[in-house]
Amino acid sequence: MKKIILVMLVAMLANSVSAQTALRSKVYNEEINPLKQIDQALVKAKANGKFVVCQVGGNWCIWCLRFADFITKDTTISKVVSDNFEYIHVNYNPRKSEGAEKVAQATALMERLDNCGRFGFPVFVVLDEEGRVIHIQDSSFLEEGKGYNKEKVLRFFNNWTPKAVNLKTP
Numbered sequence: 001m002k003k004i005i006l007v008m009l010v011a012m013l014a015n016s017v018s019a020q021t022a023l024r025s026k027v028y029n030e031e032i033n034p035l036k037q038i039d040q041a042l043v044k045a046k047a048n049g050k051f052v053v054c055q056v057g058g059n060w061c062i063w064c065l066r067f068a069d070f071i072t073k074d075t076t077i078s079k080v081v082s083d084n085f086e087y088i089h090v091n092y093n094p095r096k097s098e099g100a101e102k103v104a105q106a107t108a109l110m111e112r113l114d115n116c117g118r119f120g121f122p123v124f125v126v127l128d129e130e131g132r133v134i135h136i137q138d139s140s141f142l143e144e145g146k147g148y149n150k151e152k153v154l155r156f157f158n159n160w161t162p163k164a165v166n167l168k169t170p
Contacts, residue, residue: 057122
């Protein structure tokens with residue numbers, strides 16, 4: 001009987017680790033300079049009449065990976081995002097163990113994005129075509145249980161499209 005229980009526990013643990021590993025695929029490029037990444041996205045956005053959304057966080061953040069997974073798998077959300085935004089995963093790593101250059105980049109990133117890290121991670125920063133911060137979205141308001149609420153996420157993205165922001169009233 002003990003062997004059966006032990007086998008079942010090992011199987012459950014393996015299944016749990018497998019599910020977590022599938023979700024934890026890296027979406028943040030830890031090698032790229034985040035400021036250059038933003039500049040490159042702004043060039044594309046301006047050329048295509050879009051805004052930039054920076055999902056700031058890191059591969060170390062389970063909620064960051066959950067959000068990336070969530071918006072990729074939902075076709076309605078992914079269409080709104082692709083039609084209106086250059087969407088980038090901006091790696092934030094302030095750890096001194098990564099060296100002085102990475103710490104300086106992390107500091108400069110927070111300065112450029114209006115200290116968005118004060119909201120926790122992930123945090124979403126919407127930049128207009130000129131690179132100005134026009135909105136910072138605290139992700140906790142989009143959460144539901146161990147995931148995200150589709151209606152709240154869609155509302156966030158739809159309210160910050162170039163068309164919604166730049167709407168001219170007669």
